[in-house]
Each structure stands twice: as structure tokens, then as C-alpha cells.
Amino acid sequence: MPDRLHGRGPHLAARHSCPQGNPGLSVTPTERRALQAVVAIACLVPLxxxxxxxxxGPGWLDHAPAIPTDLDSQFRYVSGIFFALGLAFTTCVRGIERKGARFRLLGLLVVAGGLARLLSWATVGAPSPGHRLGLVMELGVVPLLMLWQARIARGR
Incomplete structure (x- = not known):
């Protein structure tokens, strides 16, 4: 009712009564652009x-001379998902402060893959250095990027 007394409709009052973001959190455009740049560069890995x-196929990893067809099939299938994950993350770069739900879902997929890789390490043994780097990305870098994206989203 007070909004009508001041000549504003209820829709305007509702819009102003719930501001977006966190007014106490300072996020600069430079920080937002830095996150966008880091995510864009990180997308190059899965792509x-x-x-x-x-x-x-798995032959480029220089392991077994003869790769079973089912292993090749599974490897290429998972590689297709990995490639698509990279494409999906690129859709988060523009307007990253508004893409929280998508970014978290994609990040969760990466973390799940990292946990599976960690299980492999525990049951089969240590992977090659390249796959260890992947584990660092999956269980370290991506969760940190998820936290950074959430900070940017809160401060918009």
C-alpha cells in the first residue's frame, strides 16, 4: 500500500525490495574478466x-601395442563426453555471473570423474604424470573455479 501512495506500482516495489547480489561484496569487472579468461583457457584441456x-583413440597414449576393440570404443565414447563437457563449459564464459547452476552441474561432473580417477589410483596404481595433472584439475582447480564463480555471482 505505501508504494501506491508514492505513485509506484506493486511490480516496481517488488523489484526494488529484493536487490540482486550482495551489496557488501565487491567484485570488480576485472575480476569477472579474469574468471572468464581462466575458464576459457581451462576449456582448452577437454577440447x-x-x-x-x-x-x-587410446593408441596415442603409447601404452599397449594391441588395444581391444571394446576398450577403444569405451575410450572414444568417454572422450566424446569429455569434448562435449569442454563445449558446455564454453557456454558459461559469456555472462558467467549468471550461469551458476550450469557451472555447478558441469563442475560436479568433472569432480565425479576425478573421484573415479582417484579410485583407479587407489585400486590399480598411480597413473602417468599427465593423468595426475588431470586429477589436480578435477579435484583442485575445478572446485576452486566453482567457488570463484559463486563469488562473482554473489557480487553482481
Whole structure:
């Protein structure tokens, strides 16, 4: 009712009564652009490795001379998912402060993959250095990026 006394409709009052973001949190445009740049660069990993793995199969990892067809099939399938994950993350770069739900879902998929890789390490043994780097990305870098994105979203 007070809004009508001041000549404002109820829709305007509702919009102003619930401001977006956190007014106490200071996020600069530079910090937002830095997150966008880091995410864009990080997307190169699944796009590059996934793309190479789709085209060349597991043979490019220089392990077994003869790769079973089912292993090749599974490897290329998972590589396709990895490549698509990279594409999906690229859709979060523009307007990253508004893409929280998508970013968290994609990040959760990466963390789940990292946990599976950690299980492999515990049951089969340590992977090669490249796969250890993947584990750092999956269980370290991506969760930190998720926290950073949430900070940017809260401060918008």
C-alpha cells in the first residue's frame, strides 16, 4: 500500500525490495574478466585432449601395442563426453555471473570423474604424470573455479 501512495506500482516495489547480489561484496569487472579468461583457457584441456582422443583413440597414449576393440570404443565414447563437457563449459564464459547452476552441474561432473580417477589410483596404481595433472584439475582447480564463480555471482 505505501508504494501506491508514492505513485509506484506493486511490480516496481517488488523489484526494488529484493536487490540482486550482495551489496557488501565487491567484485570488480576485472575480476569477472579474469574468471572468464581462466575458464576459457581451462576449456582448452577437454577440447584438445577430448578431440585428439576421439580421432586417434587410446593408441596415442603409447601404452599397449594391441588395444581391444571394446576398450577403444569405451575410450572414444568417454572422450566424446569429455569434448562435449569442454563445449558446455564454453557456454558459461559469456555472462558467467549468471550461469551458476550450469557451472555447478558441469563442475560436479568433472569432480565425479576425478573421484573415479582417484579410485583407479587407489585400486590399480598411480597413473602417468599427465593423468595426475588431470586429477589436480578435477579435484583442485575445478572446485576452486566453482567457488570463484559463486563469488562473482554473489557480487553482481
Amino acid at each position: 584438445t585432449i577430448g578431440g585428439i582422443s576421439i580421432v586417434r
